[in-house]
Amino acid sequence: MAKDVIVACDFPSKERVFEFLDLFGSSGYKPYVKIGMELFYSEGPQIVRALKRRGHQVFLDLKLHDIPNTVERTMRVLSDLNVDMCNVHAMGSGPMMRAALEGCSSTNDSRPVLIAITQLTSTDQETMERDLLIKEPLANVVSSYAKNAQNAGLDGVVCSPLEAREVHKSCGAEFLTVTPGIRLAHGEAGDQRRVMTPRAACEAGSDYIVVGRPITAASDPVAAYEYCIEEFLGND
Numbered sequence: 215m216a217k218d219v220i221v222a223c224d225f226p227s228k229e230r231v232f233e234f235l236d237l238f239g240s241s242g243y244k245p246y247v248k249i250g251m252e253l254f255y256s257e258g259p260q261i262v263r264a265l266k267r268r269g270h271q272v273f274l275d276l277k278l279h280d281i282p283n284t285v286e287r288t289m290r291v292l293s294d295l296n297v298d299m300c301n302v303h304a305m306g307s308g309p310m311m312r313a314a315l316e317g318c319s320s321t322n323d324s325r326p327v328l329i330a331i332t333q334l335t336s337t338d339q340e341t342m343e344r345d346l347l348i349k350e351p352l353a354n355v356v357s358s359y360a361k362n363a364q365n366a367g368l369d370g371v372v373c374s375p376l377e378a379r380e381v382h383k384s385c386g387a388e389f390l391t392v393t394p395g396i397r398l399a400h401g402e403a404g405d406q407r408r409v410m411t412p413r414a415a416c417e418a419g420s421d422y423i424v425v426g427r428p429i430t431a432a433s434d435p436v437a438a439y440e441y442c443i444e445e446f447l448g449n450d
Contacts, residue, residue, distance in 0.1 A: 219412070219442045220273055222248040222394070222426030228257045228264065234430060235268070241436050243443075246298075248273040248424055262295045271298040273392075273424075277331055279303035282313035289317030297326045299392075301372060304330035304359035311366035327390065329370045330363035332356040332377070335395035335409070353377055357384045364389055375415035375423070382419050394424040398441070412445035420446075 225231045231253065238245060247270050253261055254276060265272050274297040278285050285302060292300055302314045311330055318325045332355070333342065339352045348355055356377040361384055363371050370390025373381055378391040395409045415423050425442050432438035 216421075217416075217447060218246050218271075218422050219439065219446055220248050220392075220422055220424045221245045221429055221439065222250065222275075222424050223253065223430065224248075224250050224426055225253055225430070226256055227253075228261050231261070231265075234435065235270070237435055238439070241440075243436070243439065244269050245439060246271040246273065246422075248275050248426075250275045251277070259295055262297060266296055273297070273299040273301075274326075275301060277301055277303055278314065279306045280310070282310045285310050286313035286317035289314045293318040293325060299327040299329065301329045301331055304332050304363050304371065308362055308366045311363055311368055315367045327369045329372055329390060329392055330359065330366075330368050332359040332363075332371050332373045335374045353380055357381060360385050360389070370421070375410040375418045375420045378415070378419040378421075390421045391419060392422045392424060393420040394426075396423045396425045396428065396442070398428045398438070412442045416446045 223231050223234065225234065247265060249261060249272060254274065262272055262274060274292060278288060279302065285306065300318065302311055304311065315328055318328055333352060342348045342352055356373050357380050360371045360373065360381045364385045370392060371381060372392045372394065374395045375393040378393055381391050382389065393415055396412055396415060397409045398411060410418060412423055423446055429435050429438045429442065
C-alpha cells in the first residue's frame, strides 16, 4: 500500500504556493500537496492545473457536503481537473457518498481516490457533545462513519491518527486512513486537538499524513519535510 506525506499548502495565493514549492527545486523532492478551500476559492481550478503541470500529486480538500445530486454534479466537474484525491463529509450520509463516487467515476477511465471526513481534528469529545449533540464516544463515531464510507464504496477516510488503528480494525488494512493533526515533537498543537508526531502516526497505522504549518511555517521547510519523510517512511 502506498504511503506518503502530503503537504497542506494553505496559502492565500498561487504566488505564495509557487514560492514555497520552488524551495524544493534542487532537493529532488516533488511533494504531494493538499489544496484547501482558501486557495481554491482564491485562484480557482487553474491552481490545480498549474500544480499538475509541475508534476505534483494533488489532494483537493473541499469537504463536499450537500444533497446527493449537487455533490454528484460537483464531483463530475472536479474529476475533470485530474486531481489524485478528493473528499466529502461522511456526515452527508450513504446516499450522498455513493453519489459522489458515481460523479467522480463517470468522466474518466481513472478516478481520484475518494475519501470521507469523519470528525475534524479540531473536534474533541466535549465539543462534539456540546455543539453537535453526539453523545457517543468519539472513536466509535469515527469508526461508524468509516464503515458507512466503506459501504458506500469509498477508498478511505480522513481521521486523526489516534483513530487510524480502529478504522483499520473495522474496515480492513486496505481501507485508507488519511490523517491530519500531525505535529513535530515539541511543536505547538495550534487549533488541533487530536494530534500525533509523524513517527507515532506511522506506528498507529496512518497511510497518509497531512502536514501543514510544521513544514510551511518552518525556518527551513525542506528540512522539515525531510524530517517528516524520515519519521513517517523511514522504516518502510
